[in-house]
Amino acid sequence: MDEYRSGPPPAPPAARTGPRERGAGILLGRLAGVPVYLAPSWLLLAALITLTYGQFLSIRRDLPLSTGFAVGFGFVVCLLVSVLLHELGHAVTSRRSGIGVRGITLEMLGGYTEMDREAPRPGVELFVSLAGPVVSLVLGLLAAGAAAVLPSGGIAETFAFQLALSNIVVAVFNALPGLPLDGGRALQALVWKVSGDANLGRRVAGWAGRLMALATAGTVLVLYARGVLEGLFGLVFTLLVAVTMWVGAGQAIRHGRIAASLPPFSARELARPVVAVTAATPLSEAERIAAQSGQHQPVVAVVDGAGGLIGFVHGASARAVPPERRPWVPVGDVARRIDGQHVLAGDLRGTDLLQAIRDDPGGDYLVVSGEDVHGVLRGADLVSLVEPSRPTVRRKST
Template identity: 85%
Template sequence: MDAHRSGPPPAPPAARPQPRERGAGIPLGRIAGVPIYLAPSWLLLAALITLTYGQILTVRRELSLSTGFAIGFGFVVCLLISVLLHELGHAVTSRRSGIGVRGITLEMLGGYTEMDREAPRPGVELYISLAGPAVSFAVGLLAAAAAVVLPGGGIAETFAFQLALSNIVVAVFNALPGLPLDGGRALQALVWKASGDPNLGRRVAGWAGRVVALATAAAVLILFERGIIDGYFGVIFTLLVAVTLWVGAGQAIRHGRVAASLPPFSARDLARPVVAVSASTPLAEAARLAAMSEERQPVVAVVDGAGGLIGFVHGASARAVPAERRPWVPVGDVTRRIDPQHVLQGDLRGTDLLQAIRDDPAGDYLVVSGEDVHGVLRGADLVSLVEPRRPTVRRKNT
């Protein structure tokens, strides 16, 4: 359906699209307007690293236990900041590419940046994907430079060296060509560029991610068996990373299969027309006006005295009203008000559209383009198109 200005007036300012914020994790604040969250799982990792690293320093440096733990905790904080800088690399490049960022979550095995939509072109995908490892590598080089100029053999020099090593390992590991790693996103972009099919790229990178997961698990077990890795903590942690990679790769493969089967409709194409009435209009009268409309399956929209759009008649609530009472029940009693989370841009399609309605897949959404109102998308309409095509079988960094 083409954009138009007739019918109900544009949504009031309160109903304009706004970025959704994630609610998971402990909120740490904002950086450049991006919400930052800390997953509770990170606290477990912080405790393990603090205890392990602190005990190693206590033995090797002959420090008191409290001093060793304090230094260990300081190292954990530096690692957290390093992961945050890595994710900010993705967030900043995403924004520069015109893609909004919902938030950054720091968790036990790294972190992830949640974006409003997927990259529109393979070049943009490649640019955003490699930004994180580039930042980690730069931080590693700075820490290595600090280790060089600091007095040799001191705690500060050891601390800087460990920080440099961890950041460079993170940069190199994340650049490996397999989803859900950043290198997997880069591989996806290259296959997308060569084939013209982003979903093929996602599936190829997903299978490559499974290979990386198996190789990671095999490598750590071989190194442990040969005595190169000493201690169970590193082995268990690396195996956990490998399992996470395997799961993420499987999700990417399924995502690629489902996305390839999605209908090529945009939110604008799926939007139903609206019939505008006042809140005091009897439910029976609103139903009669909708039935008389020449448009296909219109949705009854409620407007205020100034003509501003308030919300839509909730289908389930309206059907629950007995037929004999509908001439006396005003539509305002069965209206669901519009909120910013139920406003969609008309050009959304495919997986971006599914992502936009994931929190309320059965809800009604106002579809707009700027000041133009296209109509109402009912989540159930989209779900009914997707589910028959679904096979029977969050950008995340580790």
């Protein structure tokens, strides 16, 4: 199963405290500047398909078992390339639309492309969502053309036919109108266009995804009971896809509800003011200066000798210092240096703002617009705005 993800699994930042999702895999390299990862779960699927398809060819074609396994492994590699090209379709169209791409991950049930933010308009959402199925359909038609001209009954013709069938099935299945499938993204875009509400589109597409999951499970059970679908592997695999669709659809529904409840504030509006001191300033003195600044909940920033901002006092570290030690501990010892992962654009808001702080929801972030510093956004401040209306969520793992 394929999908593309515009950021985190649909959960507020409090639910994301682990490592980046796309980093949980083997880095294969970069394609068109996009990092490509291979999830360990894919290796299990590769082994199962190699064994199943290899035995099938050995029996039907009267081939040595080793030859059947070799052809089966070649089929797995072609499937991997097909999924990669499908995801690259999402990635390229996303970047052409001005949306950054964090990476592509290939996994047991297909793959996903991770965007760094939500689509800004429904037209962009529709364009990006349909790019993958179109690529799969083109690949399927090319493979079908190859099967038509290859000698009938040969291994090459069978191989091309199976590749054509798999790509066409992927294209059609992913075009079904329900999240987390690509067709669900397209449905979300259409509802967004008509209603003007992206979150309503997400919820509608999520409920449609649940219907698609039930229909998929029901169809495969009927086909298996009637003997149309042979083999336990196909039954289990398809049911696993249906379960994954149900979970993803449910998370999309919750995501839509959470996003609809988010405050309309930007990172700039949520940022706390900054009070600057040097690294050698005692913590107690820095707190006194901040208290007398007259600003609301200021954050103590650390500057170098030239007045350049190099970091800010980390709240948890400062609170851990006993009161009697504060006159002797310099702020430099409880400060966090500024890094690229903790700098936010001032105009970020809504789900894009949640996406930006997802890897460290309890951290402090410098908020800037160009070279202008607006202040420091504390992740805990944003989480506190979300959590009162936050339903229980689980991390998406499809």
